[in-house]
Structures are given as C-alpha cells and as structure tokens.
Amino acid sequence: MTMNKIVQTFMKQNKKWMILLIVVIGCSVFTSLLPPLVLERIVNRLGNQRSISFLLALSYFLCIVLADIFESLQNACITIFGQKMTHAIRSALCQKLSRLSPQYFHAHKAGEIESIFTNDGDAIDVLYSDGIVSMIADCFKLIAIFIVIFTRSKGLGLLLLVITPFLYFFTRWAQKKMNKAQLANRKAIARVNSQVPETIRCMRMIHGFHAEKYMENTYDKYIQESYQAIDQGNIIDSIYSPVILITQAIVTAIMMIFAASGYRSLFGLSVGSAVAMIAYVANIFSPLENIGMEIQNMQAASAAIHHIQTFLNETDWHPEVNTTIKNNDICFDHVTFGYDPEKPVFQNLSFTIHPGEHVTFVGRTGAGKSTIFRLLTGLYNPDAGHISLAGYCPVALKPEERRNVFGLVEQDFTSVPGTVRDQITLYASYKDEEINKALLLLGFEQTIENLPHGLDTPMDEDLFSKGQLQLLAIARAIVSNPSILLLDEITANLDAQTEDRILSALRASSKGRTVLSISHRLSQSIGPARIIEIK
Numbered sequence: 001m002t003m004n005k006i007v008q009t010f011m012k013q014n015k016k017w018m019i020l021l022i023v024v025i026g027c028s029v030f031t032s033l034l035p036p037l038v039l040e041r042i043v044n045r046l047g048n049q050r051s052i053s054f055l056l057a058l059s060y061f062l063c064i065v066l067a068d069i070f071e072s073l074q075n076a077c078i079t080i081f082g083q084k085m086t087h088a089i090r091s092a093l094c095q096k097l098s099r100l101s102p103q104y105f106h107a108h109k110a111g112e113i114e115s116i117f118t119n120d121g122d123a124i125d126v127l128y129s130d131g132i133v134s135m136i137a138d139c140f141k142l143i144a145i146f147i148v149i150f151t152r153s154k155g156l157g158l159l160l161l162v163i164t165p166f167l168y169f170f171t172r173w174a175q176k177k178m179n180k181a182q183l184a185n186r187k188a189i190a191r192v193n194s195q196v197p198e199t200i201r202c203m204r205m206i207h208g209f210h211a212e213k214y215m216e217n218t219y220d221k222y223i224q225e226s227y228q229a230i231d232q233g234n235i236i237d238s239i240y241s242p243v244i245l246i247t248q249a250i251v252t253a254i255m256m257i258f259a260a261s262g263y264r265s266l267f268g269l270s271v272g273s274a275v276a277m278i279a280y281v282a283n284i285f286s287p288l289e290n291i292g293m294e295i296q297n298m299q300a301a302s303a304a305i306h307h308i309q310t311f312l313n314e315t316d317w318h319p320e321v322n323t324t325i326k327n328n329d330i331c332f333d334h335v336t337f338g339y340d341p342e343k344p345v346f347q348n349l350s351f352t353i354h355p356g357e358h359v360t361f362v363g364r365t366g367a368g369k370s371t372i373f374r375l376l377t378g379l380y381n382p383d384a385g386h387i388s389l390a391g392y393c394p395v396a397l398k399p400e401e402r403r404n405v406f407g408l409v410e411q412d413f414t415s416v417p418g419t420v421r422d423q424i425t426l427y428a429s430y431k432d433e434e435i436n437k438a439l440l441l442l443g444f445e446q447t448i449e450n451l452p453h454g455l456d457t458p459m460d461e462d463l464f465s466k467g468q469l470q471l472l473a474i475a476r477a478i479v480s481n482p483s484i485l486l487l488d489e490i491t492a493n494l495d496a497q498t499e500d501r502i503l504s505a506l507r508a509s510s511k512g513r514t515v516l517s518i519s520h521r522l523s524q525s526i527g528p529a530r531i532i533e534i535k
C-alpha cells in the first residue's frame with residue numbers, strides 16, 4: 001500500500017465529497033468577485049447623479065453575505081476533507097501496524113513509531129486542510145481577480161503582474177523568519193514543559209541537594225529563549241503589515257495618477273471601476289499570503305510523507321505455521337532462534353512438557369529463558385524447528401484463543417487505563433463470578449472489596465503495593481481459566497515476605513494447570529518442579 005494508493009482509494013470512495021468540494025470552491029471564488037462589481041455599479045450610478053434602487057443596495061449586502069457564507073463553507077469543507085483524508089491514512093497506518101513483525105518493534109523505538117501516527121499524521125492533516133486544496137482555491141481566487149482587473153484596467157493588471165512576484169517573495173521571507181522564530185519559541189516552551197514534570201519528580205532530590213538555584217537558572221534560560229523568539233516574531237510582524245498596506249496604497253496612487261494623467265487606454269476607469277479595483281487590489285494580498293503558508297505546509301509535509309511511506313513499505317509479517325505436533329504437550333522440537341538470525345540465542349533446543357507438569361527454567365542471565373516464553377506466546381517464529389503449545393502453533397493462535405490457552409505473568413505489572421476490573425479483564429467481558437473466583441483463589445478478594453468502589457474503582461497504581469500489583473497480574477492471567485501458566489520471574493522485584501505470599505497464591509492457582517516458570521533462584525519455585533537448564 002502506498003500513499004498514492006490510499007489517496008486514490010479515498011477519492012474513489014468519496015466522489016460525492018470531492019464534487020461538493022469543487023462546487024463549493026467554485027462558488028466561493030465566484031461570489032468573492034461579486035461585491036466589488038456591485039459596488040462599481042452603485043458608485044457609477046451615484047457618479048452619474050442617478051439614484052440607486054433599494055434592490056441594488058440590498059444586492060450589494062447580499063453579495064457580501066453570500067461571499068462570506070461560501071468562504072466559510074469552503075473552509076469547513078476543506079477542513080472536513082483534510083480530516084477525512086487523515087483518518088483514511090491513519091487507518092491504513094493502524095492496519096499496517098497490526099501486520100508488522102515483532103522484530104520491527106524491537107528495531108524501532110516506541111517514540112519513533114508514535115511520531116508517525118501523531119506528528120506525521122498531523123502534518124498530513126495540515127497538508128490537506130491547509131495545503132494542497134486551499135492552495136488550489138487561493139490560486140483560482142487570484143487568477144479570477146487578475147482576470148477581472150485586466151478586463152477593467154490593463155495598466156493596473158500589468159502593474160500588479162510586475163509587483164506580485166516581489167510581494168510573494170517578501171511574504172515568503174517574512175513567513176520564513178516568523179516560522180524560525182515560532183520554531184525557536186516552540187523548542188524553548190517544549191524544554192520548559194519537559195522540565196516541569198522532571199522537576200516535580202525530583203523535587204525531594206533538588207531540595208535535598210540544594211539545587212534550587214541551578215533549576216531556577218535553567219528555567220530562566222529557557223524562558224529567556226522563548227521571550228527572544230517571540231520578540232523576533234513580533235518585529236517581523238510589525239514590518240510585514242505596514243509594508244503590505246503601503247504597497248497597496250502605492251498601487252492605488254499609481255493607478256490614480258496614471259488615470260488622471262491621460263493614460264486612458266491603459267488606466268482609463270470610471271469612478272465605480274476605480275473603487276472596485278481598490279477593493280480587488282486589497283483582496284489580492286490575502287490569497288498571496290495564504291499561498292506562501294500553504295507552500296510551506298506542503299514542504300513540511302514532504303518529510304512526513306516520506307516517513308509514512310517508509311513505514312507502509314515495511315514487510316508484512318506472515319509467520320509460518322509449522323507445528324506438526326498435535327497432542328497437548330508443550331514441545332520445543334530442535335528449535336533454533338536468534339533475534340538476529342546470524343547470532344542464535346539457542347540452537348537445536350528440544351524439550352517436552354506434559355499437561356499438568358510444573359517446570360522451572362533456570363540458566364545464566366542472557367541464556368534465553370525469556371526468549372523461550374516469547375516463542376511460546378507466538379511473538380516470534382523460530383528460525384528452525386517446531387514449537388507446539390498444547391497442540392497449537394503459537395504464532396497462529398487467534399487473538400480470541402490466546403487467553404484461553406495460556407496466562408502470562410511478567411516481572412512487572414503493566415496497568416491499563418480504566419478501573420481495577422479492567423486490569424483483570426483487559427476489557428474482555430468476563431462475568432463477576434469469574435473475576436471473583438480468580439480473586440478468591442489468590443486470597444485477594446478482601447483487598448478489592450475494601451476499595452472505595454470495589455472492582456469499579458478507577459485504577460491508580462498507588463492503590464496497591466508491589467506485591468498486590470503482582471496479585472492483580474496473576475488474576476489477569478487466570479481469570480480466563482487457561483490450562484497453561486507462564487511465569488517470568490514474577491517475584492524478582494519483591495521482598496522475601498511478599499514473595500512468600502505471591503508464591504502461596506500461585507500454588508493455589510496452579511493446581512490442575514501446566515506451569516512454566518523462569519527463576520533465577522530455586523527458592524522462588526512454587527513447589528516441586530522439574531528443572532530445565534538453559535545453557
């Protein structure tokens with residue numbers, strides 16, 4: 001899938017929207033030309049000592065209202081179009097994300113991937129809402145104004161043709177300077193923003209080591225940088241507007257002087273036309289300024305397009321379903337695997353675990369114990385050999401099957417947004433009886449009942465001790481009543497007393513299940529277990 005393909009598919013699926021957008025832009029360009037033309041008629045009539053009808057005055061008013069309505073409609077349509085397009089691109093990115101291999105997530109930092117969805121996604125939104133489409137609309141507006149000016153006064157048209165490029169480059173110069181200042185300001189603000197939570201987090205240490213002055217100076221520096229950047233922006237702003245207004249006045253003056261000095265073939269205008277031309281000249285500056293911004297947005301989006309395209313070009317993960325073992329054993333059959341295939345973590349590893357067995361993997365750090373769990377849970381495919389998890393090929397396990405087959409408890413508890421119940425169910429619809437059964441088995445039901453709203457208490461890690469968080473993790477693993485429990489050094493971060501409590505809770509919840517645990521210390525074992533040493 002390429003960006004072009006996504007855009008083409010979007011356009012095909014949103015034909016009506018595209019037509020509406022074109023019609024609204026056309027109407028907006030057309031109606032923006034009307035008020036000066038009606039004004040021209042009114043002034044000409046007044047100049048010729050003729051009265052103006054109420055209808056003519058009303059039509060001037062209506063033209064202004066109509067032009068504003070269509071301009072608002074155009075902006076709304078462009079914004080919605082941009083958001084719809086961004087939605088289509090973000091959806092394609094999400095679909096791609098779900099097709100990527102686990103290796104991709106190891107090779108790329110979380111922030112890097114996140115930035116494709118957030119920053120690059122936003123740049124695409126700006127590209128379509130404040131870039132391409134708006135630029136087309138502004139170009140049409142500019143061309144239409146030029147055509148009307150040329151029909152009324154060739155001289156003024158030529159004059160504007162000569163000065164427009166200068167105005168454009170001046171506008172671009174001012175915009176670049178403004179942007180540079182804004183960027184510097186944003187950077188300084190971002191530094192302050194990231195410093196605030198850090199300061200709060202380290203407040204005790206700052207006071208403890210009397211580092212207040214240092215922190216104050218750091219804030220001072222960033223705020224000063226922000227202030228200087230804003231100042232630079234203000235200077236450019238204060239130059240830009242007067243230059244544009246003066247240019248407008250000079251153009252009007254030149255037009256008047258030439259018209260009055262007898263260059264009638266080029267500048268000859270009725271009074272009404274002169275008034276209309278002044279209005280049109282004023283209208284040229286706004287689309288010109290917009291086009292500069294829009295070009296800038298498009299340039300900024302080109303890097304985002306490149307990032308998104310690179311992401312979309314990543315190879316999809318099609319894990320090979322390669323198990324031939326159909327019994328309920330957990331089986332590693334001559335498995336070779338390495339995160340980098342050139343550097344295998346283990347080679348030809350074989351073992352069989354029968355249903356109901358308790359096995360502890362031991363071995364030196366880095367031997368590959370956690371890697372075995374990653375292979376068993378289907379996060380990776382072996383480079384060679386076969387893996388069977390109670391008759392299933394782990395990588396082929398369907399999402400809805402996973403929790404029924406195995407429950408995984410890791411060293412640290414990872415909370416999810418929501419209530420305490422959500423920590424256990426992970427948003428799946430387990431009944432209260434199932435949740436309570438798991439809690440009862442762990443002797444954890446009283447703690448949960450004592451919470452302000454029981455299971456429906458909003459989750460806050462401060463509600464629980466480290467050991468209690470691990471009990472929550474075990475409840476999460478066993479609520480689906482899986483036949484296999486995978487325990488990855490679950491008591492590694494706990495003191496001896498808490499460890500005992502967790503181990504006894506585990507003993508209760510392991511009955512009737514196959515339990516595979518990873519342990520550095522045999523004392524962490526939940527009971528008599530077969531030891532498999534990974535070398």
Ligand SMILES: Nc1ncnc2c1ncn2[C@@H]1O[C@H](COP(=O)(O)OP(=O)(O)OP(=O)(O)O)[C@@H](O)[C@H]1O
Pocket residue numbers: 106339340345363364365366367368369370371372
């Ligand atoms: N995502 C990864 N990408 C690349 N290499 C990795 C990755 N995860 C682990 N490794 C490497 O694979 C080897 C095995 O790691 P693993 O975590 O399985 O060992 P372990 O036996 O569980 O170690 P420990 O007892 O310290 O937790 C190590 O050399 C480790 O550096």
